[in-house]
Amino acid sequence: MSLVERDLASVWHPASHFADHARLPPVPVTSAQGVYLQSADGRRLIDGISSWWTCLHGHGHPAVVEAITSQAQRLDHVMLAGFTHEPAVQLAEALLSSAPGDYARVFYADCGSAAIEVAMKMSFQRRRQTGEPGRQRFAALRNSYHGETLGALGVSGTDAYRELFAPLLPDVLYLPAPAFEGHTHADLATDLGADSPEADEAVRLLRAHADTLTALVMEPLVQGAGKMAMPGAGFYRRLVSEARSLGIHVIADEIAVAFGRTGSLFASTWADVSPDLLCLSKGLSGGVLPLSCVLVARGFDDAFAGGPERSFLHSHTFTGNPIACAAGAASLKLMHAERLPSLPGRVEAMTAARERVAQACAGVVRAHRQAGMIVAFDLAPGDRMPADGRLSLAIREAGIRAGVLLRPLHDTLYWMPPLSITDEELDALTGATIEAVAAVLGE
Numbered sequence: 001m002s003l004v005e006r007d008l009a010s011v012w013h014p015a016s017h018f019a020d021h022a023r024l025p026p027v028p029v030t031s032a033q034g035v036y037l038q039s040a041d042g043r044r045l046i047d048g049i050s051s052w053w054t055c056l057h058g059h060g061h062p063a064v065v066e067a068i069t070s071q072a073q074r075l076d077h078v079m080l081a082g083f084t085h086e087p088a089v090q091l092a093e094a095l096l097s098s099a100p101g102d103y104a105r106v107f108y109a110d111c112g113s114a115a116i117e118v119a120m121k122m123s124f125q126r127r128r129q130t131g132e133p134g135r136q137r138f139a140a141l142r143n144s145y146h147g148e149t150l151g152a153l154g155v156s157g158t159d160a161y162r163e164l165f166a167p168l169l170p171d172v173l174y175l176p177a178p179a180f181e182g183h184t185h186a187d188l189a190t191d192l193g194a195d196s197p198e199a200d201e202a203v204r205l206l207r208a209h210a211d212t213l214t215a216l217v218m219e220p221l222v223q224g225a226g227k228m229a230m231p232g233a234g235f236y237r238r239l240v241s242e243a244r245s246l247g248i249h250v251i252a253d254e255i256a257v258a259f260g261r262t263g264s265l266f267a268s269t270w271a272d273v274s275p276d277l278l279c280l281s282k283g284l285s286g287g288v289l290p291l292s293c294v295l296v297a298r299g300f301d302d303a304f305a306g307g308p309e310r311s312f313l314h315s316h317t318f319t320g321n322p323i324a325c326a327a328g329a330a331s332l333k334l335m336h337a338e339r340l341p342s343l344p345g346r347v348e349a350m351t352a353a354r355e356r357v358a359q360a361c362a363g364v365v366r367a368h369r370q371a372g373m374i375v376a377f378d379l380a381p382g383d384r385m386p387a388d389g390r391l392s393l394a395i396r397e398a399g400i401r402a403g404v405l406l407r408p409l410h411d412t413l414y415w416m417p418p419l420s421i422t423d424e425e426l427d428a429l430t431g432a433t434i435e436a437v438a439a440v441l442g443e
């Protein structure tokens with residue numbers, strides 16, 4: 001049996017329909033280097049979406065590989081309750097000194113959803129310990145995505161993910177958010193969205209429900225799974241400031257947008273805000289091992305001091321795994337030494353590439369936008385829509401034939417490549433994307 005046959009007989013894939021495997025079987029990947037994934041049958045694919053928004057420095061970066069191998073030889077794992085080790089402390093110190101504000105502690109977990117759960121529970125438990133038990137509800141944005149465990153799904157405002165499980169989910173106050181379809185990178189430095197009707201309505205709702213709300217959960221600047229909607233830095237700034245003045249904790253979900261994705265180390269920097277709890281994952285380990293964390297603002301943890309009954313009631317087995325933290329520490333060093341200095345040039349190159357695709361596919365690209373290294377194209381297939389309606393699957397399929405991993409969110413095609421992508425690789429990504437779109441939606 002081939003690897004794919006053995007896979008289909010044994011593995012259950014995420015975000016995949018069983019029936020689609022017959023049409024588009026999983027691609028067997030044997031290795032990855034830089035922006036390229038190498039398949040067993042000799043194909044080379046540009047990782048146009050950083051394998052679900054993780055890879056920062058290119059696959060197999062020697063500094064990250066070396067950190068992982070040497071750490072694995074020294075100390076593979078030890079529980080973080082009652083023990084500590086250099087990688088967990090080193091990464092925490094590096095995060096705290098780079099963070100967008102005054103943060104005192106790092107609480108580790110192992111995936112993005114778990115980081116959201118941690119932040120939600122921290123906010124909730126803090127209220128119990130500061131004499132505000134009436135504040136136990138969360139506010140979140142419509143069209144948001146914060147993960148798929150029940151708490152994280154509960155604050156995700158996208159029906160496609162939550163509808164089926166709605167009976168299991170908490171009652172959340174959903175707020176409207178604007179979506180600027182033509183958002184440009186330069187818009188990040190403006191007050192875009194602050195005076196939008198959605199911001200006015202969101203502020204009205206926050207005020208009306210303030211005394212029941214413990215926290216507002218938000219993805220700053222880009223609603224990733226929400227078709228890369230960009231609500232504006234001004235919208236984010238205004239909501240954070242309003243929540244603050246109403247005594248509502250702010251939980252920023254930077255799981256997809258931190259580590260240079262928006263052109264700065266943290267997305268919150270664009271809006272000059274420092275959330276109470278800042279959730280990180282994906283690129284945290286350089287995008288190579290499961291790791292997440294919550295940065296906790298100074299003073300927030302005070303409510304957990306005192307008797308043992310006040311300690312935070314949450315733990316995961318692999319919290320602060322030494323190998324994952326060593327990868328994270330090496331990655332953060334690379335961010336400062338290599339990625340951040342070259343980022344403005346990469347963002348400009350992405351702008352030029354975005355315009356090239358928009359021009360070449362003008363007949364079917366309805367709108368396009370950008371925030372740093374995140375680019376999205378809204379497609380309007382009209383009567384060229386595939387007969388079965390599976391536009392995303394068809395583009396994924398055509399992308400693989402053209403040599404690129406693309407995974408559109410319904411009718412929104414997007415790029416989120418490794419930040420290390422060179423001009424030549426971006427050129428290849430552009431060409432392959434145009435080819436894939438033309439194959440599916442061309443005359």
Ligand SMILES: Cc1ncc(COP(=O)(O)O)c(C=O)c1O
Nearest residue numbers: 111112113145146147224255256
């Ligand atoms: C903004 C955001 N938050 C949370 C998550 C959940 O992360 P994980 O899939 O690691 O649980 C994701 C995943 O895509 C995300 O994009």
